[in-house]
Amino acid sequence: MKSIPVVLLSLCLVMSCDPDGGNPTPDAGTGQDAGTNQDAGIPDSGTNQDSGIPDSGTAPDSGTTEDAGIPDSGTAPDSGTTEDAGTPPADAGTTPDAGTTPDAGTTPDAGTIETSCGVPYLGDPNGALDFKIKALGPDWTSYPLTTGSTLTVIEPIQGGRVSFVGVYDVINIDPCGVSILGALKNPETGRLTLDSRTANLQRGPDGRGSNIDLDDASFSNVTLCPNQWSAKNLYDEDYELIVILKDSLGKKVLQKTLMVRPACNVPGEEAFCRCICKAGYVLGSPCP
Template sequence: MRVNFSRTLALTLLSSCLALGCGVRPATEEGDAGVGEKDAGQTPPDAGTGTPDAGPGTPDAGPPPPADAGTGESDAGTEPSDAGTGTPDAGPPDAGPDPDEGYPSCGVPYLGDREGKGDFTPTALGPDMAAAAIQAGSTVSIIEPVQGGRVSFIGVKDVINMDPCGATLLGAFRDLRSNRVSVDQRTVTLQRGADGRGASTDSDTASFSNVFLCPNNWSNADIFDQEYEVTIILSDRRGRSVYKAFNIRPACNVPGEDKWCRCLCKQGYKLGEPCP
């Protein structure tokens, strides 16, 4: 609310002046000495035959109150200060961003704890096409795949604290004599076991790394019955990787395939050379 200070001051001064008679002469009921020409005396001067005029009336107490300082009580605002339309909404605790945002589901839940340390156990398919755990010194079967030649199927099991969808599985054999390497890398989706851990699927050779071994045109020694280093790297799509490496011994141990395997996998095999 704004008050015109100059107007208020002027009205206050005027009211005071009227109340005190600041220079204002009161007029009589008869013979106004200050109005019109002077009466030359046709009638004797009024010696006061009537009651002296005490003034035009009750002294004016002043003009109406100063400009409106507010039509009612002091306006502190049309409504109480709005501190919120109701009780502050605390809402549910913020759980943070969705950890799965940007990672489409493949139907297999995350394996373990997203904050835990990733791990797995290396495996290889044996002569019966069943996966078994391998470690340093293990025998690894040399097997004929559907695409021909000879490979070792290197997989994983007991995968924990990793994303099973769209993982990258790399398997490699290194010739300890020449340091030449044969590598196979592929994208896999791991199956989830009853224990909540992931694994390559025995019935799906595409979920294993198919490391090419024979025909032997890369090693300076026989592939079979010799020591090679195997490396397995499992990386999930969220950037977590687990690496393991140790020495194993490939073997031509599939029933009925021994002679063909040894021929194709021997040192110095020439492509197209007949095998028994």
């Protein structure tokens, strides 16, 4: 019986058994300060109290060093706003008369440009053509036409009834051999009557051109009556008046249209005019 403890003791010595039995390493996993390394050669490890890097990461004025090589960098006096930068010349872009040349399109001295008919050029060869419309009235003097104007119906030398249509205040065209086309159109049916003339325009003191009133042949003689073309009376009714002005080379052309009312308003001729100008007039029918 005494030999059993000796054998057991021998086994324990071989296996390094502890007095408690089963756990051979003293305080294994529970060693005093194990895992906390109290003073284990790394003072204040993880907090680096005074660990050779004073105020590491919080150096005074780090990244904001006073006057660091660029005094007032980015805020230099008037930087990017130097006096008058980008707009130095006084009145830049607004030089006197810039883009507003006096008489643009009606160049002064344009009247010195010679033409084939001896009438100086009207205005500026590079300017846009423009004109206004006029007609001969009952007294054979011209008057301006605007929308709604009365258009006089007159008896020409050749008989019948016409309206003499011309132009005035003409600018920026060679006055020699211009073509003046006049037409009267029934806006309800689209039918029209027209006449075209070639004329030399006269030049006025203002440098603009017009037909010569005393030369009715220079006006477009728009034939109206006897009324063989319109489905309504050629008096006291609304019609479209179309005028086309073109230079002799065909390079400058302008068309204008007005609504007008033809009228038999020549004294002493009203009755005959109304007879041959009425709708449905039969050629040869007697008139008073």
